Ligand SMILES: [Fe+2]
């Protein structure tokens with residue numbers, strides 16, 4: 329995943345790791361740029377559940393803005409580092425978290441959606457289905473709990489189905505704004521609860537969006553993330 | 558307006574209440590206040606073309622109404638938790654009260670600090686004292702607008718930008734708050750701008766910089782001047798009037 333998020337050649341990645349130690353102060357900070365990933369389907373492919381206009385703005389404008397913001401945060405940090413100005417570099421941390429998180433979250437989101445006519449909707453099967461039933465009682469109960477989490481977000485944010493790295497158990501977490509899922513959790517399924525994700529179609533009726541999105545969840549992707557050791 | 562019917566129904570379900578005396582119960586009921594949606598001081602289309610009629614209608618009649626409704630619900634539940642000496646229940650409700658109460662306060666202040674473009678109130682000349690304090694603080698009025706706009710555009714996620722006065726004799730300051738956190742320190746809120754996406758998305762889409770540029774056409778400088786010259790109590794009088 330990280331290789332598609334931040335395209336760097338192995339050599340550059342090596343340079344990136346070593347840069348703090350060996351680079352002379354005047355050197356340019358060389359590294360890869362984050363780029364906007366292509367959607368794995370057309371903008372109109374999630375209709376009628378998510379409109380083409382929402383998808384186009386969401387991908388080509390909002391996600392692009394996070395990509396640009398991430399690159400500019402990395403540039404600023406690189407410049408500051410090359411001047412030995414670590415106070416300045418540290419001050420960029422909130423921007424890195426926000427734009428880096430926005431890039432990561434949206435990339436995961438596009439991949440865990442699919443047209444209802446293709447892989448979208450329905451219910452998971454196999455080991456993921458079993459795990460959901462064990463940890464949430466039933467698929468229906470899981471869906472209700474996730475919708476409750478989504479509805480409870482106060483402001484902008486995301487809800488995630490996650491796997492606990494140490495116990496292997498499934499759980500639900502919410503994240504404010506673009507805070508990414510990190511640490512002990514592996515993100516399996518994310519739903520964007522920012523107003524830009526639904527407002528043009530659903531306006532203030534966000535519960536309708538949270539109901540409709542289940543028709544376009546790509547359970548194959550979620551299962552792959554779940555099964556990855 | 559006291560919504561006794563609902564409260565009574567709710568309280569009747571709480572068994573510990575049966576040990577309360579009639580007087581205690583009566584005092585509890587009287588303490589409930591039901592907040593209501595304040596009317597806009599102008600028509601939904603009055604801020605066109607800078608804020609569309611559709612945005613204003615949804616924002617006021619749906620979003621603000623939801624904060625009022627959920628604030629009342631949270632306060633009812635809180636009252637029941639107090640009456641039932643359920644401290645954990647009271648603590649659990651703090652966030653809902655803060656969020657929905659903040660949403661009610663912020664939007665009530667916001668509607669009052671907007672005015673139709675071209676009206677007398679919408680001109681900074683309606684705020685002589687405030688503008689002179691702004692010029693003293695930021696050098697000139699344009700520099701202030703630039704700083705305020707930058708603060709608005711720097712908000713990550715949902716939130717608000719406010720010009721505040723620090724207490725009765727205090728200086729001016731720009732603050733941003735997240736989600737519906739209200740300006741509830743000692744500051745006097747002079748004016749605020751809603752930076753939630755629902756405040757502009759139907760008209761400006763992802764172009765929030767254009768919304769921020771245009772909001773300056775509909776700031777109510779008369780209201781801002783009154784709040785600047787008055788006390789915190791004065792600024793919040795609109796909320797009291799809405800009870
Ligand atoms: Fe988004």
Ligand SMILES: [Fe+2]
Nearest residue numbers: 620751753756
């Ligand atoms: Fe709002």
